[in-house]
Amino acid sequence: MRITKAVVPAGGLGTRLRPITRSVPKEMLPLGARPVIQSVAEELAGAGATDILIITGAGKRAIEDHFDPGGAATDPDASDALSSLLDRSRVRFYATRQGAPRGLGDAIACGEQFAGEEHFLVALGDCVIVGAEPSGPVRRMLAAHIEADAAASILVQRVSLEATGRYGIVKPGADVGAHALAMADIVEKPGPEAAPSRLAVCARYVFSPTLFDYLRGLEPGHGAEIQLTDAVRAMIADGHRVLAVPLQAGEMRLDVGNVTSYTRAFVRTMLTDAEHGEGLRAWTAKLLQHLDDPTTPDPDQPEPS
Numbered sequence: 001m002r003i004t005k006a007v008v009p010a011g012g013l014g015t016r017l018r019p020i021t022r023s024v025p026k027e028m029l030p031l032g033a034r035p036v037i038q039s040v041a042e043e044l045a046g047a048g049a050t051d052i053l054i055i056t057g058a059g060k061r062a063i064e065d066h067f068d069p070g071g072a073a074t075d076p077d078a079s080d081a082l083s084s085l086l087d088r089s090r091v092r093f094y095a096t097r098q099g100a101p102r103g104l105g106d107a108i109a110c111g112e113q114f115a116g117e118e119h120f121l122v123a124l125g126d127c128v129i130v131g132a133e134p135s136g137p138v139r140r141m142l143a144a145h146i147e148a149d150a151a152a153s154i155l156v157q158r159v160s161l162e163a164t165g166r167y168g169i170v171k172p173g174a175d176v177g178a179h180a181l182a183m184a185d186i187v188e189k190p191g192p193e194a195a196p197s198r199l200a201v202c203a204r205y206v207f208s209p210t211l212f213d214y215l216r217g218l219e220p221g222h223g224a225e226i227q228l229t230d231a232v233r234a235m236i237a238d239g240h241r242v243l244a245v246p247l248q249a250g251e252m253r254l255d256v257g258n259v260t261s262y263t264r265a266f267v268r269t270m271l272t273d274a275e276h277g278e279g280l281r282a283w284t285a286k287l288l289q290h291l292d293d294p295t296t297p298d299p300d301q302p303e304p305s
């Protein structure tokens, strides 16, 4: 089985990033020298995705413009990475609107026609996975999913106990092969006292189309939203095989959901950028020194003569 379709939800309102997100979709914020959602698309293409459906909403038109192949073809400034992504013989982009933002489960349900009878990837459009090979974790998840003939597989990361209330948290079962665990249960955003583990859902999933049977008619859950987690929970309860695939050492998720996480993600991406990183690290070191001790030179001020 080859899995080549991907659904990228990008309809969230970005309320924690106001006022930036009054007119700019959070998915279009730069991470390093490209918008977040372009990195997500590159990660998916690197894992074999050829057809990517972006679920948008009000105020998100800039995302469609960014992936307009005509736009890149006539734009001499489009980077090689973007031009290659917009080569229709390699990747095709589609967009549809969610309507009202009723939750992640509702957004994914918009992909039913697109997925058809095929297993498909889901990648949240507001966070990237970084590591030695950005597509590596998704490739590992796909391989485990296919090998175990699973109905769903989800990338997970270990988080601190205090952070469990911000994530879907997994109850792990037995090992399945070298890179995956069976999932015994999953719960959306439990507090530390209720969390079944510290393994948190990490923005990348692969599903069989069976998922849509569980999304249909799902009642609102945490935060009065239609939760993808609740559909997965019901799949597990019905005996479907669901896997958790942990991130490995050196791999991490960077998310742009609020000002602090966005700033950290941006700074980390820039400081590790192949082209700009070295110079920016030297500048940052001088700036930090100056902020600690104002008698040292400010790297943005000329030396006094």
Ligand code: G1P
Pocket: 104, 124, 166, 167, 168, 169, 188, 189, 200, 201, 202, 203, 204, 228, 229, 257
């Ligand atoms: C969503 C999911 C949650 C997951 C998180 C990060 O939450 O509902 O299960 O852990 O993404 O991938 P959100 O951050 O959109 O509230």
